[in-house]
Amino acid sequence: MDVGVEISLYPLQEQPLPPIRALIERLNAVPGLRVVTNSLSTQLFGDYELLMQTLTRELRVALAGLPRGVVILKMVGPLAD
Numbered sequence: 001m002d003v004g005v006e007i008s009l010y011p012l013q014e015q016p017l018p019p020i021r022a023l024i025e026r027l028n029a030v031p032g033l034r035v036v037t038n039s040l041s042t043q044l045f046g047d048y049e050l051l052m053q054t055l056t057r058e059l060r061v062a063l064a065g066l067p068r069g070v071v072i073l074k075m076v077g078p079l080a081d
Helices: 017-028 048-064
Strands: 002-011 034-037 042-047 069-076
Touching: 002 017, 002 048, 017 034, 017 042, 017 048, 042 048, 048 069
Parallel strands: none
Antiparallel strands: 002 042, 002 069, 034 042
């Protein structure tokens, strides 16, 4: 089942852009996911299992590298073929 997730990462630190860019780069490297980025959020589209496994792994990495951060997720699905 294909789903879509909108994700926004807000690193609560002096230089917020490097961790955001690093997360987006890692997400773009995942085969099977479509990643669309704009100035406010990043949208991910793909198989539910792949997307959730990817978010679990990559959000753990992103948050572990921050003193504190906020992540907002919105999910829609299933998506039509």
